[in-house]
Amino acid sequence: MLNHDIKNGTLTLKMSGEIDHSNAPKFRIGTDSLINHGGFNRFIFDLSGITFMDSTAVGFLIGRYKILKKLGIPVYFHNPSREADKVLKVSGLYTIITKI
Amino acid sequence: MDILNIKVNALSANESFLRSTVGAYCTRTNPSIETISDIKTAISEAVTNAIVHGYSGDIKGIIDLSAKIEDNVLYVTISDYGKGISNVEQALQDFYTTKADEERSGLGFTIMQSFMDTLEVSSILGEGTSVKMSKRLVG
Numbered sequence: 001m002l003n004h005d006i007k008n009g010t011l012t013l014k015m016s017g018e019i020d021h022s023n024a025p026k027f028r029i030g031t032d033s034l035i036n037h038g039g040f041n042r043f044i045f046d047l048s049g050i051t052f053m054d055s056t057a058v059g060f061l062i063g064r065y066k067i068l069k070k071l072g073i074p075v076y077f078h079n080p081s082r083e084a085d086k087v088l089k090v091s092g093l094y095t096i097i098t099k100i
Numbered sequence: 101m102d103i104l105n106i107k108v109n110a111l112s113a114n115e116s117f118l119r120s121t122v123g124a125y126c127t128r129t130n131p132s133i134e135t136i137s138d139i140k141t142a143i144s145e146a147v148t149n150a151i152v153h154g155y156s157g158d159i160k161g162i163i164d165l166s167a168k169i170e171d172n173v174l175y176v177t178i179s180d181y182g183k184g185i186s187n188v189e190q191a192l193q194d195f196y197t198t199k200a201d202e203e204r205s206g207l208g209f210t211i212m213q214s215f216m217d218t219l220e221v222s223s224i225l226g227e228g229t230s231v232k233m234s235k236r237l238v239g
Binding site: 020063087 | 116119134137202203204
């Protein structure tokens, strides 16, 4: 599930539930539509509600990071759940996206 | 003797089904939540590989999962009868993917290796791939 709000130019996208290969396309369509809509200059993935993620979710996050980087918009992770945190650590994603 | 055998089609709905089932199967030994979570992630990776790479999305493909718990260690094998991997050593490398255009991260085997105690991959081109993993559940 995706929830978002935009405050002071920051779009915070709260992702919750399980993300895997079966439902990643839904997350992708929802997120890309928000990105295309614009109206922000900073992007935060709030991962506090993630109950499961695997390398498909990592591919999804890297894909969005690349799109946002091209637009010159900085990307951050916020409050990853224990499940998300471990996959992000092993994937080395914290080396390109900062946790705030 | 404590074995589990499941045969399913290569449907993406079976990713969550198989990881949840194996997770539930392991709870009889009272492992930590983190151990269960690691196992579920590794199972998900192996099943996704079978669906995405082994069968390239052909749902007629069959995935066999067999597991056993022996002396508090989970042994699990996930097999497909799909196209196989031409170079297993290369496939095991971090970030290696044959489907970069589909936003595959190339980290599936890296995660299986990190989250489980052992990982063994055997594959024959045109015949399929078998992923064997184990993890101590308690103690």
